Amino acid sequence: MRRETNNDIDLLLRRLSRRDGISAADGEAQNADTHLDADELSSYAQNALPATARARYTEHLAECSTCRKLVTELSLSLGATAASRSVETVLEPSGLKKFLAALFSPMVLRYAVPALGVIVVMVVGFVVLRRQQQSYELARVDVEKQQRGSVPAVPETPAPTPASGAPLDGFVDAPEEKAGNTQRPAINADESRSASGTTAKTDAISPPARVASQRQEGAAGAGAVAVASPSSPRAKTEIAEAEAKKDLEATAKRQAEPRRQTGDFQAQKESANEAARDRRTAPAAATGSVDQNKPKAAPSETQALSTARPASRGRVQSEKDESDTRSIAGRRFRKERGIWVDTAYDSSTATVNVARGSEQFRALIADEPVIKAIAEQLDGEVIIVWKGRAYRIR
Amino acid sequence: MASRSDEIANLIKDGAGRLIARAADSRSLNVDALIPRVAAAVEKYLLRYDANTSTAEINRFVDEMQAEDLCLIIACERGDEKAWTDLVERFNTTVRSAARSASANEDAAEELAQSIWAELYGLRVRDDGRPASKLAYYSGRGSLAGWLRAVVAQLSVDAFRKQSKLVQTEEDADLDRLARDARIGETQTFAAAGVQNPEQSLSNQFAQSDLQQALTQAIRELAAEDRLLVKLYYFDNLRLREAGVVLGVHEATASRRLTRIQTDLRKRVSHILVAERGWTKAEAERSFAEVAQHLDTDLEALINEKSF
Numbered sequence: 001m002r003r004e005t006n007n008d009i010d011l012l013l014r015r016l017s018r019r020d021g022i023s024a025a026d027g028e029a030q031n032a033d034t035h036l037d038a039d040e041l042s043s044y045a046q047n048a049l050p051a052t053a054r055a056r057y058t059e060h061l062a063e064c065s066t067c068r069k070l071v072t073e074l075s076l077s078l079g080a081t082a083a084s085r086s087v088e089t090v091l092e093p094s095g096l097k098k099f100l101a102a103l104f105s106p107m108v109l110r111y112a113v114p115a116l117g118v119i120v121v122m123v124v125g126f127v128v129l130r131r132q133q134q135s136y137e138l139a140r141v142d143v144e145k146q147q148r149g150s151v152p153a154v155p156e157t158p159a160p161t162p163a164s165g166a167p168l169d170g171f172v173d174a175p176e177e178k179a180g181n182t183q184r185p186a187i188n189a190d191e192s193r194s195a196s197g198t199t200a201k202t203d204a205i206s207p208p209a210r211v212a213s214q215r216q217e218g219a220a221g222a223g224a225v226a227v228a229s230p231s232s233p234r235a236k237t238e239i240a241e242a243e244a245k246k247d248l249e250a251t252a253k254r255q256a257e258p259r260r261q262t263g264d265f266q267a268q269k270e271s272a273n274e275a276a277r278d279r280r281t282a283p284a285a286a287t288g289s290v291d292q293n294k295p296k297a298a299p300s301e302t303q304a305l306s307t308a309r310p311a312s313r314g315r316v317q318s319e320k321d322e323s324d325t326r327s328i329a330g331r332r333f334r335k336e337r338g339i340w341v342d343t344a345y346d347s348s349t350a351t352v353n354v355a356r357g358s359e360q361f362r363a364l365i366a367d368e369p370v371i372k373a374i375a376e377q378l379d380g381e382v383i384i385v386w387k388g389r390a391y392r393i394r
Numbered sequence: 395m396a397s398r399s400d401e402i403a404n405l406i407k408d409g410a411g412r413l414i415a416r417a418a419d420s421r422s423l424n425v426d427a428l429i430p431r432v433a434a435a436v437e438k439y440l441l442r443y444d445a446n447t448s449t450a451e452i453n454r455f456v457d458e459m460q461a462e463d464l465c466l467i468i469a470c471e472r473g474d475e476k477a478w479t480d481l482v483e484r485f486n487t488t489v490r491s492a493a494r495s496a497s498a499n500e501d502a503a504e505e506l507a508q509s510i511w512a513e514l515y516g517l518r519v520r521d522d523g524r525p526a527s528k529l530a531y532y533s534g535r536g537s538l539a540g541w542l543r544a545v546v547a548q549l550s551v552d553a554f555r556k557q558s559k560l561v562q563t564e565e566d567a568d569l570d571r572l573a574r575d576a577r578i579g580e581t582q583t584f585a586a587a588g589v590q591n592p593e594q595s596l597s598n599q600f601a602q603s604d605l606q607q608a609l610t611q612a613i614r615e616l617a618a619e620d621r622l623l624v625k626l627y628y629f630d631n632l633r634l635r636e637a638g639v640v641l642g643v644h645e646a647t648a649s650r651r652l653t654r655i656q657t658d659l660r661k662r663v664s665h666i667l668v669a670e671r672g673w674t675k676a677e678a679e680r681s682f683a684e685v686a687q688h689l690d691t692d693l694e695a696l697i698n699e700k701s702f
């Protein structure tokens with residue numbers, strides 16, 4: 001019904017327009033003075049008029065076909081779009097859509113996306129580094145736990161007893177301290193048990209099968225070396241641990257000292273080497289040490305060494321069987337009795353034994369690329385001093 | 395009263411200052427150069443219709459003025475040659491385009507464009523000896539490009555009227571003849587349609603007349619915007635989209651508004667017929683239907699008449 005009624009009125013209006021449109025033009029010229037000027041016409045066409053003025057001009061345009069025609073032409077040529085002033089306009093986008101449109105506008109994406117990418121990369125990098133640090137810390141904690149809980153290891157090669165005059169060569173795994181003992185057992189040398197029954201030092205990490213290095217040759221009262229006793233590894237471990245702790249403290253102080261005893265050390269080493277060459281023997285170490293020589297130090301030599309020990313306590317005395325020296329990653333290594341030793345190594349330094357290919361080793365080289373580089377370039381056994389700790393890699 | 399005018403003067407002065415600050419190129423103009431133009435615009439579009447326009451309204455009005463274009467026009471009025479050069483450079487294309495739209499051919503368009511620039515420059519001299527430049531009529535409310543188009547359109551209409559008074563073209567003659575025939579045809583509608591009853595014919599004529607008068611009255615009573623829409627759509631034969639552009643609304647809005655207007659008109663016409671002309675409601679309804687039917691008959695009659 002509404003459509004029909006609208007059709008009726010629509011037809012009526014069209015008829016009226018045909019009749020009135022022609023007659024209306026005749027009266028237009030009489031109203032020329034009241035026509036809108038160019039400024040009013042253009043302002044109306046551009047919707048640039050205040051509401052009151054626009055309403056008045058609308059009234060005129062509804063009656064004046066001339067002005068209406070001009071406004072129509074101007075509006076269409078200026079491409080005026082629908083005003084937003086009417087509440088009946090087409091639905092505007094909602095606030096959320098406007099927000100999303102503004103958020104994903106090309107200008108925002110142009111700068112925000114790269115900035116976001118940089119932030120993401122930084123966060124990821126920080127997280128990765130943090131995890132690496134944590135894993136390194138965990139590995140270190142594991143190592144310490146193992147040091148405390150594992151069976152104390154006997155050094156691979158027994159150190160010569162002072163009584164037998166076996167030289168103190170090689171290196172010790174962990175510093176030991178016992179009353180009156182100023183000598184250090186050699187890593188690759190035979191170790192002897194002092195007659196006084198001094199306690200042995202142990203390497204908590206080294207396997208306990210280093211029993212063969214024990215040798216007693218009537219150690220002199222002065223500076224008998226200690227040997228790990230396989231019969232009571234746990235007790236030895238506990239003792240060694242206590243001694244290690246003391247040595248760590250001493251090492252911290254000692255590392256601050258300049259290396260002023262180099263001359264003395266060299267002289268002592270040379271004399272020890274001479275004695276060792278004379279009495280070099282080759283008992284096989286159960287643990288497969290690199291250097292099978294287990295020279296026994298002469299008592300005199302031992303005494304000499306032991307007397308020198310207070311002055312150069314902790315210094316490693318080694319018999320150079322090779323004269324190789326390498327510099328890797330800013331560190332200097334000297335090959336002594338088949339072992340690459342960091343020149344910064346001090347026998348009092350807390351030492352960690354790490355076997356190549358072990359989980360420990362993998363964690364260590366993952367955390368410390370420098371150690372990895374050194375281990376790759378130096379074959380065999382290597383002692384690396386890194387961050388206040390010595391790592392003996394076998 | 396004095397305080398109100400002082401208040402308005404201060405508002406205009408402040409507004410002129412903000413306007414100059416907004417302009418990217420103020421053309422070395424100061425606030426005093428803009429005050430008369432701003433004041434004239436405020437008077438023309440605001441205070442003339444409502445003397446008590448609020449301060450906020452005046453400030454908003456001034457802040458919406460086209461600062462850049464207004465400074466350019468004022469600088470041109472002051473004889474700034476560089477400003478004139480910029481004006482021609484920027485808007486010559488606009489003027490030519492508008493002239494081409496309003497002219498029949500390229501020569502006429504070129505002539506119209508030249509006359510526009512002459513009018514803008516003020517080659518005509520007023521009675522008081524001052525150049526009559528149309529630049530003075532630009533208020534700065536709309537864009538300068540739109541104003542120039544309006545100037546071109548007005549001048550082209552004036553030129554056409556002058557020309558049409560001198561010479562009646564064949565097209566005009568045909569138009570007049572058709573208009574005359576249409577008016578005659580309305581009175582002979584029923585005769586052409588073959589209605590034999592003269593009494594009925596006369597009755598129908600009166601009914602038609604009442605109906606159309608009621609419709610004219612109802613249109614006159616519409617709101618200005620509704621009336622303008624009816625005129626644009628029915629009398630100017632614009633499409634709804636074009637009518638919407640003129641009114642500043644979307645086509646859908648214009649369509650909904652037109653439907654509402656048609657319904658309102660029908661109700662109003664029925665009311666006028668019943669209340670003022672003494673018709674019954676049924677007669678009014680029947681009349682609508684008959685008129686629609688007769689409208690088709692009119693067209694057929696006109697066509698038949700022409701063919702003979």
